[in-house]
Amino acid sequence: MRMTPLQYAQNVEKLCVLPDIYIRLKEIMDDEQSSLTDIASIIMLDPALSSSVLKIVNSALFSYLAEIDEISKAVAVLGINEIHNLINTYGVTTAFSSVDENIIDMDRFWEVSVDTALLCKYLAQKKNIKNTKSIFVSGLLHNIGELIIMQTDPKKVQYCQDYNQDETPWLRQKEVFGFTYADCSTALLTLWELPQSIISPIRNFNNLNKEDTSEAADLLYICTRLALLNSHPGMYSKKTFINKLILQKLDISMEELDEAINFCNIEGIAIMRALKLNN
Template identity: 65%
Template sequence: MSISALEYAQKAEALCVLPDVYLRLKEIIEDEQSSLSAIADVLALDPALSATLLKIANSALFNFPREVDSISKAISILGTEEVHNLVNTYGATAAFSCVDSSVIDLDRFWEISVDCALICKYLAEKKRIKGGKGLFVSGLLHNIGELAILQSDVEKVKYCQQYDKNETPWQRQQDAFGFSYADCSVELLTLWQLPESLIAPIRDFHLAYGEERSPAASLLYVASRLALLNSHPGMYSKKHFVGVHILQDLDISMAELDEAVNFCNLEGLSILAALKLKKTE
């Protein structure tokens, strides 16, 4: 009997637990009566999260003219919505810190995910995409379903990694499971009660080529494919792989795609390091 995307997500939720500080912060941030100082107090209890927040606040993601040297300053400059996005990023990535790296190439997994996130952020800001503010998180977590499924179905995940230029990863996933990793990502992030604004683009982006979807979902479609191209140079034709008509709808040129890739190549390693997503030798 086949297992649904929701069932895989439920199994992973039981094994990959969100950090306590994430749950507390989520509760405070979502309370409209909470003060910035209350958020800062909880952040200060977790040195790893505090350090991550400061590193990302000082990265090219935000490009502030002066160094952000305290948690309270980071919160006041970034705003609670952006802090909430970063807390969601921290919680979801930390939950999968125990994944067995002998089964899949985790470095490549996170590099593609971070590239997708950075491409989303770059193009969302450049083209002023409606609903694009949280797309960094959507891009980073759009494929987290692979890590969820890995917890209980190693052989099928290995099979899905064996795609080549004649097929896409998503075709393999449909063949193996009857759904894509993104579908499992949606189920897991819903169980974790992440904001619907972050989940909706992940739910819809695979449909963007054939159906009219939100600009955020369409951009995630482009970014996910561009990130895959960046990790597999020459495997696919960029012009056709990312969807020319979607680029036209979003008013994105091929030159702007190149700009976005250059941005993620420049900044990817610093984000991977800040989030502790890359193995150290």
């Protein structure tokens, strides 16, 4: 009998535990009485998190003119929404920091995930797409389901990695599991009570048949395909691989896709280092 996405997520929830600093910060950020000063004081207790926040706030993701070298200033400049996004990113990625790299290439996994996140962020800003404040995090975590299933069925995950130009990763995942990795991502992030603004695009981006998909889900659809193209040069044709109707819906041109790829190729390594996702 096949396992469901929720069953896979429940299994891994016992193995991959959210860090204590994340849980403490989530409690504070969920408390309407908490201030930015309260949040900054907790972040400063964790050197790794403090370092990540400072590197990211000074990266091309935000492009501030002056260098920011204090957590209190970073929190004040970023604001509650961006800090919340960074905390969610830190919590989930840290929970999966001890994954067995003998099964999949973790550097490659995170490279594609970061590419997706950067592409989403770039295009959302360039096209002024609404309701996409959390889209960077959605892009980064959309495929975390692969790491979830890997804990239980590593051989099936390895089989799903052997897709070729005649099929897509998502088709092979559905063949093996009856669902995609994104469904597992959705299940675990829901169990961990991440915001629906992060989860909803992940839940819906593969459902092209839904007429009511959000702009965030449509954007994530485009960027997951674009990141795959970028990681496998020549395997797929950009003109046929990405649905033209979705591009038209968001008013994104082929030239703008190329601009987005150039941006993520330049900034990807820096963001991976900021998030400590590479060795």
